[in-house]
Amino acid sequence: MKPSSEAHTSSYYASTAKGLETFPALDGDANADVCIIGGGYTGLSAALHLAERGRSVILIEANRLGWGASGRNGGQLHSGQRRDQSTLESWFGKSDAHRLFDLGEEAKSLVKNLIKKHSILCDWQDGLIHATHKERYLAEVKQEIALLRDEYDVGDITELSRDEIAARLGTDVYFGGWREQSAGHLHPLNYALGLARAAKCAGAVLYEGTRALTIADGQKQKVVTATGTVTADTVILACNGYLHGLNAETEARVMPLHNFILATEPLGARAERLIPGREAAADSRFVVYYWRLSADNRLLFGGGESYGRRFPDDIKNFVRQHMLKIYPDLADVKIDYGWGGTLAVTLKRLPYMRRLRSGLYTSGGYSGQGVGTATFAGKLLAEAIAGEQERFDVFSRLPAPPFPGGPLLRYPSMVLAMTWYALRDRL
Numbered sequence: 001m002k003p004s005s006e007a008h009t010s011s012y013y014a015s016t017a018k019g020l021e022t023f024p025a026l027d028g029d030a031n032a033d034v035c036i037i038g039g040g041y042t043g044l045s046a047a048l049h050l051a052e053r054g055r056s057v058i059l060i061e062a063n064r065l066g067w068g069a070s071g072r073n074g075g076q077l078h079s080g081q082r083r084d085q086s087t088l089e090s091w092f093g094k095s096d097a098h099r100l101f102d103l104g105e106e107a108k109s110l111v112k113n114l115i116k117k118h119s120i121l122c123d124w125q126d127g128l129i130h131a132t133h134k135e136r137y138l139a140e141v142k143q144e145i146a147l148l149r150d151e152y153d154v155g156d157i158t159e160l161s162r163d164e165i166a167a168r169l170g171t172d173v174y175f176g177g178w179r180e181q182s183a184g185h186l187h188p189l190n191y192a193l194g195l196a197r198a199a200k201c202a203g204a205v206l207y208e209g210t211r212a213l214t215i216a217d218g219q220k221q222k223v224v225t226a227t228g229t230v231t232a233d234t235v236i237l238a239c240n241g242y243l244h245g246l247n248a249e250t251e252a253r254v255m256p257l258h259n260f261i262l263a264t265e266p267l268g269a270r271a272e273r274l275i276p277g278r279e280a281a282a283d284s285r286f287v288v289y290y291w292r293l294s295a296d297n298r299l300l301f302g303g304g305e306s307y308g309r310r311f312p313d314d315i316k317n318f319v320r321q322h323m324l325k326i327y328p329d330l331a332d333v334k335i336d337y338g339w340g341g342t343l344a345v346t347l348k349r350l351p352y353m354r355r356l357r358s359g360l361y362t363s364g365g366y367s368g369q370g371v372g373t374a375t376f377a378g379k380l381l382a383e384a385i386a387g388e389q390e391r392f393d394v395f396s397r398l399p400a401p402p403f404p405g406g407p408l409l410r411y412p413s414m415v416l417a418m419t420w421y422a423l424r425d426r427l
């Protein structure tokens with residue numbers, strides 16, 4: 001039986017993909033040291049780093065490499081972890097919070113180094129602005145900036161006043177914020193495709209259109225697909241928001257969410273007036289708005305979430321309503337693309353990385369900060385499988401409580417919670 005697999009979603013990214021190569025489906029029975037399930041940043045980075053360590057690697061992807069969140073996201077590379085340092089300090093104490101921050105910084109550097117090392121053409125652009133949408137949040141923002149400067153030696157942060165942020169983002173709806181030079185943005189699908197090429201060159205064997213159906217645990221792990229099997233010492237689950245029944249323990253802790261992006265028509269000289277420094281921007285809403293200019297001067301704007309099974313029917317219009325809250329002057333601009341993707345969050349918004357049993361690892365739940373964290377997770381998985389557990393264990397020790405309600409009730413509970421936070425954003 002030929003497995004059913006899906007083409008890339010029709011997005012601005014798929015239309016501007018560079019060197020989109022087709023990989024075959026698995027055909028027959030194969031063996032490897034490590035079998036990776038899922039061809040996004042987690043899986044591709046793990047494949048690259050394991051192959052560089054001399055392991056034989058087979059990666060199977062149900063659809064196309066980069067088909068999931070890794071080929072559809074906002075392309076923003078953030079610093080640190082998804083939670084700010086004051087929160088991490090209050091949860092884990094100063095020493096562990098520092099460790100997590102340093103690892104987050106290493107994740108950011110890793111992405112930039114991989115782009116350079118493998119000559120990945122993905123429009124990397126320095127600079128990211130955090131915009132504060134409530135005046136009452138400014139005091140917290142100032143405290144966080146002071147903490148980062150004084151205790152974390154972060155030297156590349158500039159605080160922005162209300163006027164300065166208006167000049168940098170071409171909108172007067174924000175009360176202030178800050179800019180970081182070392183964070184930035186990239187073309188996410190081209191970055192994923194570049195990682196795939198690097199993994200292949202390092203010796204990893206990559207398959208597309210090959211969905212893992214079950215994983216049998218024995219002396220070795222056996223991954224069963226519709227067209228063959230992979231027998232391996234170790235299996236990595238790298239499916240993030242698309243896991244769908246493959247591992248109950250992960251799914252109890254990692255919740256899929258849909259998020260949406262539009263791309264306007266090219267804005268020409270108008271683009272320079274919107275974001276003269278070409279930074280990425282993200283705001284302080286709970287359901288965050290994030291945006292940036294593409295290399296060809298479109299505005300790529302992300303906002304709005306949904307929690308059920310389906311995407312909205314008219315994604316362009318769904319996101320446009322959010323965009324017009326920030327840029328009402330763009331009402332005359334044509335929207336060329338609108339698409340959605342599925343990410344995964346955890347209750348604490350910290351990544352979920354675990355060795356589930358001997359020979360089975362899982363990693364996901366990056367909670368909207370996967371460009372850096374998923375790439376880094378791939379490297380940490382390779383370290384752990386090679387017996388260097390220490391850095392992987394910094395993450396595997398993080399708390400990851402299951403979502404209340406179990407598989408059936410967690411969606412309604414989540415919708416209730418999210419609606420409350422979204423309402424709080426508007427008050």
Ligand SMILES: Cc1cc2nc3c(=O)[nH]c(=O)nc-3n(C[C@H](O)[C@H](O)[C@H](O)COP(=O)(O)OP(=O)(O)OC[C@H]3O[C@@H](n4cnc5c(N)ncnc54)[C@H](O)[C@@H]3O)c2cc1C
Nearest residue numbers: 038040041042062068069070073074076212341369370371
């Ligand atoms: C709209 C959107 C915007 C985002 N914006 C940002 C951002 O600006 N910055 C940021 O840092 N993060 C962002 N994220 C999050 C980020 O994209 C993800 O955290 C990251 O891409 C996760 O990578 P991954 O490899 O773990 O998962 P994915 O890229 O989702 O890959 C998982 C893959 O597993 C495959 N798969 C699933 N089940 C099977 C199976 N049984 N067999 C074989 N293959 C299988 C899927 O087909 C999929 O390709 C965003 C996400 C979305 C959806």
